[in-house]
Amino acid sequence: MTGYPANPILVLVDVSLSGELRSGAAELIGAATSVGTAVALALAPSGNSERLGTELAALGASQVLIAETEELSSSVVVPTVDALSAAAAIVKPEAVLASNSIRGRDATARFAARSGSALAVDAVGITRDEEGVIAHHSVYGGAYLVDSAASTGPLVITLRQGSSDLRAEALQPNIQLLQVDPSGTPDATITSYRETVAASSRPELRGADIVVSGGRGLGSGENFTLVEGLADALGGAIGASRAAVDAGYVPPAMQVGQTGVTVAPQLYIALGISGAIQHRAGMQTSKTIIAINKDPDAPIFEIADFGVVGDIFTVVPQLVAAIESRRG
Amino acid sequence: MKIIVLMKEVPDTYGERTLDLETGLLNRSASEPVLDEITERALEVALSHRDGNANTEVVLLTVGPDGTLPATLRKGLAMGADRAVHVHDPALLGADLTLTAQVIAAASKHIGFDLVIAGNASTDGGGGALPAMLAELLGVAGLASLGTVVLDELTASGSCNTEYDSFEATIDLPGVISVTEALPDARFPNFKGIMAAKKKPFETLDLAQLGITLGEETARSIVIAAAQRPARNAGIRIEDAGDAGDQIAEFLAQNQLIKGRSA
Ligand SMILES: Cc1cc2nc3c(=O)[nH]c(=O)nc-3n(C[C@H](O)[C@H](O)[C@H](O)COP(=O)(O)OP(=O)(O)OC[C@H]3O[C@@H](n4cnc5c(N)ncnc54)[C@H](O)[C@@H]3O)c2cc1C
Ligand SMILES: Nc1ncnc2c1ncn2[C@@H]1O[C@H](COP(=O)(O)O)[C@@H](O)[C@H]1O
Numbered sequence: 001m002t003g004y005p006a007n008p009i010l011v012l013v014d015v016s017l018s019g020e021l022r023s024g025a026a027e028l029i030g031a032a033t034s035v036g037t038a039v040a041l042a043l044a045p046s047g048n049s050e051r052l053g054t055e056l057a058a059l060g061a062s063q064v065l066i067a068e069t070e071e072l073s074s075s076v077v078v079p080t081v082d083a084l085s086a087a088a089a090i091v092k093p094e095a096v097l098a099s100n101s102i103r104g105r106d107a108t109a110r111f112a113a114r115s116g117s118a119l120a121v122d123a124v125g126i127t128r129d130e131e132g133v134i135a136h137h138s139v140y141g142g143a144y145l146v147d148s149a150a151s152t153g154p155l156v157i158t159l160r161q162g163s164s165d166l167r168a169e170a171l172q173p174n175i176q177l178l179q180v181d182p183s184g185t186p187d188a189t190i191t192s193y194r195e196t197v198a199a200s201s202r203p204e205l206r207g208a209d210i211v212v213s214g215g216r217g218l219g220s221g222e223n224f225t226l227v228e229g230l231a232d233a234l235g236g237a238i239g240a241s242r243a244a245v246d247a248g249y250v251p252p253a254m255q256v257g258q259t260g261v262t263v264a265p266q267l268y269i270a271l272g273i274s275g276a277i278q279h280r281a282g283m284q285t286s287k288t289i290i291a292i293n294k295d296p297d298a299p300i301f302e303i304a305d306f307g308v309v310g311d312i313f314t315v316v317p318q319l320v321a322a323i324e325s326r327r328g
Numbered sequence: 329m330k331i332i333v334l335m336k337e338v339p340d341t342y343g344e345r346t347l348d349l350e351t352g353l354l355n356r357s358a359s360e361p362v363l364d365e366i367t368e369r370a371l372e373v374a375l376s377h378r379d380g381n382a383n384t385e386v387v388l389l390t391v392g393p394d395g396t397l398p399a400t401l402r403k404g405l406a407m408g409a410d411r412a413v414h415v416h417d418p419a420l421l422g423a424d425l426t427l428t429a430q431v432i433a434a435a436s437k438h439i440g441f442d443l444v445i446a447g448n449a450s451t452d453g454g455g456g457a458l459p460a461m462l463a464e465l466l467g468v469a470g471l472a473s474l475g476t477v478v479l480d481e482l483t484a485s486g487s488c489n490t491e492y493d494s495f496e497a498t499i500d501l502p503g504v505i506s507v508t509e510a511l512p513d514a515r516f517p518n519f520k521g522i523m524a525a526k527k528k529p530f531e532t533l534d535l536a537q538l539g540i541t542l543g544e545e546t547a548r549s550i551v552i553a554a555a556q557r558p559a560r561n562a563g564i565r566i567e568d569a570g571d572a573g574d575q576i577a578e579f580l581a582q583n584q585l586i587k588g589r590s591a
Binding site (some may be wrong): 007013014016022076078081082100101102103104106107108109110112113114116117118119120121122125131134137139142143144145146147148149150151152153155161176185186187188189190191192193194195196197200206210233235252258259266267277278283285288290292296301302303304305306307308309310311314315316317318319320321322323324327328 | 342345346347349352379389424425426429449451453455456457458460461462463464465467468469470471472473475485487488490491492493494495496497498499500503508509510545546547548549550551552553555556557559560561562563564566567568571572573574575576577578579580581582583585586587588
């Protein structure tokens with residue numbers, strides 16, 4: 001029986017149905033390592049354990065628990081909750097950390113309810129004091145910073161994707177297969193499935209350093225090439241307003257704001273976006289904000305570091321050309 | 329079929345939302361209370377099912393302080409729900425997700441249900457966790473963040489777009505689902521609905537009536553600090569006089585935001 005390290009933080013990483021690590025693992029393990037020792041937990045079909053264990057150790061997991069399961073393609077969440085329960089029983093973690101992804105949240109929320117633990121969702125960072133792990137939250141569109149902790153027991157935390165830059169040093173693989181007893185809790189059955197992470201040369205919206213977003217002012221999905229052109233010239237990711245999503249210009253995954261993705265990049269450029277309060281809630285903590293809008297009274301100008309009252313269809317092509325010529 | 333719709337009162341996102349820095353709690357008086365838009369869409373799912381299935385009962389359930397909530401919740405009755413249940417108790421002030429989920433689970437059992445429909449996440453800092461916690465506490469299947477929903481007497485199905493994948497799934501009832509803003513906008517209450525709402529059953533419950541006693545030793549998520557970030561100010565604003573693109577490029581260059589070609 002392996003002993004468990006001091007201050008263990010149990011980290012649930014997102015893995016694809018075929019056993020590939022999703023993008024958030026390095027961030028989760030980095031954050032966990034800053035407050036304790038990261039013990040990673042992954043569910044995957046058998047045959048992936050060696051590779052996953054090695055990859056997770058390289059990201060800084062001091063121990064890797066793999067729950068081998070063939071159920072991921074049919075069951076939505078219960079196998080993950082059962083694995084979390086089994087892992088927590090042996091690791092006795094100080095905190096449980098997962099990504100604030102739809103699946104990460106679904107599994108940890110159920111785990112918190114099952115184990116009677118305190119839950120802190122959508123943290124933007126974690127630290128610790130003498131009494132334990134603290135989750136930091138950015139609420140009401142970043143207008144407030146709130147810290148939370150568990151009154152007793154482990155704190156179950158979901159970390160906003162792309163919110164932490166901390167990365168851990170690689171460690172030697174220490175892999176253990178986790179025995180999981182099925183709880184028998186009823187689960188949803190998957191009837192059809194499709195991967196949607198397209199191999200893209202552009203950075204992911206969450207955690208990107210530069211984000212260029214387009215709104216209803218683009219006028220059509222085709223015109224989003226304007227947004228793409230500027231994003232590519234700057235090496236940035238693409239976002240959108242809800243009006244652009246509702247109009248079908250771009251898929252919902254690109255929505256920035258209250259009910260979409262929250263971003264806090266070095267640079268945010270808003271093209272043809274009015275800057276409704278719900279949009280601002282998702283981007284107003286960006287370091288530098290640039291806005292181009294033909295309406296001088298658009299509220300986006302109230303928070304823009306550099307605002308241009310003008311037509312995106314003339315200003316953006318000129319801007320892209322000027323960037324290209326400066327980059328040489 | 330009996331459907332419970334979880335409705336939540338939140339400060340209007342169009343208004344200024346403020347936190348009490350002493351308690352870390354929402355300042356309820358500072359902003360206009362409204363039904364969270366996403367919970368109205370959840371109600372729309374239930375009502376449109378009832379439109380085609382007359383033997384459907386739609387019950388609204390909410391947990392939150394007394395005050396404006398009963399009036400706010402009446403809008404859901406005016407839209408067409410059959411009755412409403414409001415749980416409030418002084419002991420629930422500052423309730424965290426875990427406690428709120430326990431209370432909603434107890435109230436759901438009290439009401440009885442085939443299906444519970446919630447929003448995927450609440451706009452007032454809620455974390456999109458409650459429906460999953462509820463499903464676990466009730467020991468039933470759950471399906472979160474659905475962008476489409478199909479209901480029949482025995483099952484609930486729908487599609488979910490996650491950050492990485494997209495799937496369709498189905499649960500056997502009883503169960504809990506949550507829906508996203510991809511679902512249609514809710515119907516407006518009409519005059520007849522508003523008048524009828526005044527006479528619809530409206531039950532109020534406290535923790536004792538639900539058989540809940542709060543243990544000191546229960547694990548809770550507690551706020552230990554709250555601070556306000558300084559508001560953001562407007563910077564430079566120019567009118568395009570034909571060279572705005574060049575000016576932005578100059579601004580970007582000065583701020584080291586143009587990267588060289590990295591091949
Ligand atoms: C509960 C709730 C949640 C919400 N969540 C979100 C959210 O997450 N994200 C979000 O974005 N919104 C959200 N909204 C919607 C929000 O209120 C606004 O409706 C939306 O942000 C508007 O998008 P927009 O700025 O693209 O469109 P509009 O407000 O229509 O603005 C378009 C802008 O483009 C400008 N324009 C037009 N043509 C040009 C041109 N050629 N050149 C330059 N400028 C041009 C116009 O002057 C205008 O300012 C939410 C609303 C509610 C009620
Ligand atoms: N206090 C509450 N009363 C009723 N329903 C709630 C309450 N809190 C959350 N919900 C429901 O759960 C959904 C997700 O909320 P949350 O987990 O807080 O983001 C909401 O859209 C509501 O449907």
